[in-house]
Amino acid sequence: MAAKDLSPKTRSEPMSDTTSLLIITVAIFLVMYLTAAYLFSDKGFAKPQMFFNLLNENAALIIISCGLSIVMIAGGIDISVGGLTALITVACVVHLNDMEGSSFLTSLLLALGIGLAFGLVQGFLVAYLDIQPFIVTLAGMFFARGQAAMIDTQTRTVANESFSALAQMRIRLPIGSVNNNGVFVQAYMELGVVIALLVVAALFVTLRYTTFGRSLYAVGGNKQSALMLGLNVKRTKFLSHVLCGLLTGLGGFVFLLHVRSGAVTHAAGYEMDAIAASIIGGTMLTGGVGNIFGTFIGVLTKGAIGNIVRAMGLVGSWWPGITLAAMLCFFLILQSVITSRKRAKIG
Amino acid sequence: MKNLMKNLMKNPLFVPVICLGLVLLFNLLTNAGFFEISIKRNNVGNWILAGNLISVFNNASELVILAIGMTLITSASGGQDISVGACVAIAGGVILKTLASKSGVPVVAAVSLGCLVAMAFGAFNGILVSIFNIQPMVATLILFTAGRPISSWITGGLSPRITNSVLDAVGNVIPGVPVPTPIFIAAFCVGFIFLTLRFTNLGLYAQAVGISDKAARLVGLSPRLVKFIQFVVMGLCVGLVAFIKVSRVGSIQYNYIAKDIEMDAILAVALGGNSLSGGRFSMTGSIIGAYTIQAITTTLLANSVPSDALSAYKAVVIIILVVIQSPVVKDFWRRRGKTDPGDSSLNPTKNGLPPHPQGAGPKANAGPNAGPNPASGSAASLSASLSASPAANLGPGPLPSLAPALGAGPVGT
Numbered sequence: 001m002a003a004k005d006l007s008p009k010t011r012s013e014p015m016s017d018t019t020s021l022l023i024i025t026v027a028i029f030l031v032m033y034l035t036a037a038y039l040f041s042d043k044g045f046a047k048p049q050m051f052f053n054l055l056n057e058n059a060a061l062i063i064i065s066c067g068l069s070i071v072m073i074a075g076g077i078d079i080s081v082g083g084l085t086a087l088i089t090v091a092c093v094v095h096l097n098d099m100e101g102s103s104f105l106t107s108l109l110l111a112l113g114i115g116l117a118f119g120l121v122q123g124f125l126v127a128y129l130d131i132q133p134f135i136v137t138l139a140g141m142f143f144a145r146g147q148a149a150m151i152d153t154q155t156r157t158v159a160n161e162s163f164s165a166l167a168q169m170r171i172r173l174p175i176g177s178v179n180n181n182g183v184f185v186q187a188y189m190e191l192g193v194v195i196a197l198l199v200v201a202a203l204f205v206t207l208r209y210t211t212f213g214r215s216l217y218a219v220g221g222n223k224q225s226a227l228m229l230g231l232n233v234k235r236t237k238f239l240s241h242v243l244c245g246l247l248t249g250l251g252g253f254v255f256l257l258h259v260r261s262g263a264v265t266h267a268a269g270y271e272m273d274a275i276a277a278s279i280i281g282g283t284m285l286t287g288g289v290g291n292i293f294g295t296f297i298g299v300l301t302k303g304a305i306g307n308i309v310r311a312m313g314l315v316g317s318w319w320p321g322i323t324l325a326a327m328l329c330f331f332l333i334l335q336s337v338i339t340s341r342k343r344a345k346i347g
Numbered sequence: 348m349k350n351l352m353k354n355l356m357k358n359p360l361f362v363p364v365i366c367l368g369l370v371l372l373f374n375l376l377t378n379a380g381f382f383e384i385s386i387k388r389n390n391v392g393n394w395i396l397a398g399n400l401i402s403v404f405n406n407a408s409e410l411v412i413l414a415i416g417m418t419l420i421t422s423a424s425g426g427q428d429i430s431v432g433a434c435v436a437i438a439g440g441v442i443l444k445t446l447a448s449k450s451g452v453p454v455v456a457a458v459s460l461g462c463l464v465a466m467a468f469g470a471f472n473g474i475l476v477s478i479f480n481i482q483p484m485v486a487t488l489i490l491f492t493a494g495r496p497i498s499s500w501i502t503g504g505l506s507p508r509i510t511n512s513v514l515d516a517v518g519n520v521i522p523g524v525p526v527p528t529p530i531f532i533a534a535f536c537v538g539f540i541f542l543t544l545r546f547t548n549l550g551l552y553a554q555a556v557g558i559s560d561k562a563a564r565l566v567g568l569s570p571r572l573v574k575f576i577q578f579v580v581m582g583l584c585v586g587l588v589a590f591i592k593v594s595r596v597g598s599i600q601y602n603y604i605a606k607d608i609e610m611d612a613i614l615a616v617a618l619g620g621n622s623l624s625g626g627r628f629s630m631t632g633s634i635i636g637a638y639t640i641q642a643i644t645t646t647l648l649a650n651s652v653p654s655d656a657l658s659a660y661k662a663v664v665i666i667i668l669v670v671i672q673s674p675v676v677k678d679f680w681r682r683r684g685k686t687d688p689g690d691s692s693l694n695p696t697k698n699g700l701p702p703h704p705q706g707a708g709p710k711a712n713a714g715p716n717a718g719p720n721p722a723s724g725s726a727a728s729l730s731a732s733l734s735a736s737p738a739a740n741l742g743p744g745p746l747p748s749l750a751p752a753l754g755a756g757p758v759g760t
Contacts, residue, residue: 138665332486
């Protein structure tokens, strides 16, 4: 019921925050990428493979950021995703290498199981014990990294045939470019990208058209009124964390597919990358505003910044970080200005 | 006896003191050698005190200083500064660069420059939080991301090693004094902040703004200015910590210096029994919290837990603590204890209401007519809760002009 009431209302406004922020994000990404493709065409920016490499490298981050966006839309935060990813890679590698009868399927189940366990515990602590999500997931981050270090402190490469076969799977696309030898090379995607795109599509639909999706926005926008609408605020928050845990499990598996090794130091700073991507994509940390497609663009923007900075010849290892932060700063101020103008209009 | 217990439980210092006590008790039972303090001669020939307790106090110095700033920020803005570690890297980079560039630069000048830069970055955070109304954790995420890259940019990716007698005296021991110097610096900061809280309105204003932004504005405070000042104070703390960090080893590694210290500082505030959503704070609690965290770390290391796995144990401790402190569990125990129903004076921020109505997005402030009433209501509750708060809740003691300052109208703006 509530879901059907909410969605027309947001659309009848001139333009909701979600939409306007999304349009700005997409526009900036397109302008940035196309300019780079024009300016640095000699460095391969115009080649389709450059774009698909962006996807290949960031597939795991896309999935993880989607989970984080859901938690953020519901008004929470989860900073345990980076540590959880590292824990999953380590656990899966140990499982794949040292245990009999392991295959990619069992390791996928293991990854999802670890993610689900974290999601359940963190969700319970946040939703039902009313503890600040930042503190709970901070503990989750500490726990995950520490646990990963307890399992194995070495970096180990996966040596499992079924998993390696899956990891080396390439999806050839009909588009491509001509290489230096004049041979046409098809662009390819890794399997993780397909998973990531499916996740983005599924979550986009979920958030827009299901009761659960709409109640996430309602709970994040205003807990009190969501409660008065008769929504189960606690359960919604709980489910948002469970979903985020599951998605991180899946993201950890995709991460492992890409890097094919497990280490405690993997996915360092992923939580902040994911938060930054969500914010650039128009998700507000105050809750109630956000879009999964925006998050997807946010991750791509974040990845593209690194490539562009490198193409510009700024070789210092510090430039990507500084540029990303400047971008983050711009988007945050933009959000703030939009919100305050809106508030001024209301009265 | 029962009343005494109840009063003790209500004291905000109850949780931090119990936690510290538990950690020490654990050590007493498992490893009494933990408390051993010996006096040794170091390689330069000075007599210094050595032992786990001394190392707890010594290594906690940075954390204590940061916990001071973090408590103030938490109180005023209802959020935390997660950029402190990165800002320490920046300030450390500035200090190191200044000292390395011209050997003639006195340490005082370099440190002052470092503090100024740190305060400037604190001001940057403050502007984002106060003027642009961005949640503190998100606003400081910018410097969290950029801090270490900026630090490596400043030093050019190098980490030169400085040998300087002043630095050595600050980071280790002053010749002739058997106690490590950082302990004195931390003690000085603690003393300074207690005097500041006692004789100025810094803490009072922070709490007023933290409890209710609107109510604080109605009594004539400028919430923006108050929040801004806390971030600048934090900048000063960061500068001092960077100074200690640099002088401990005479160098920095911008990717590892003060790593994860923001998490420890936030934990110290939480451990001190402070609500992380702002409002009333207990500085004593935070400082005890900071020492507790260092005690936990040292205990774990003394029990030969690998340093990589340290964080897992810390996480379990955090979870146990926050579960004990969570309003739901507290309520459960209160109901089991069958206190009279009129006693349910919960903190307003814990009732599920957003602590800052203006920060909760456009949907939170739906109607214009919803504005004045809650505001004046919360103004009343603010002054009531402030004037009724017992001395112990305000840290070092009640501020001299507590009620008059709030009632007198425009002050300090």
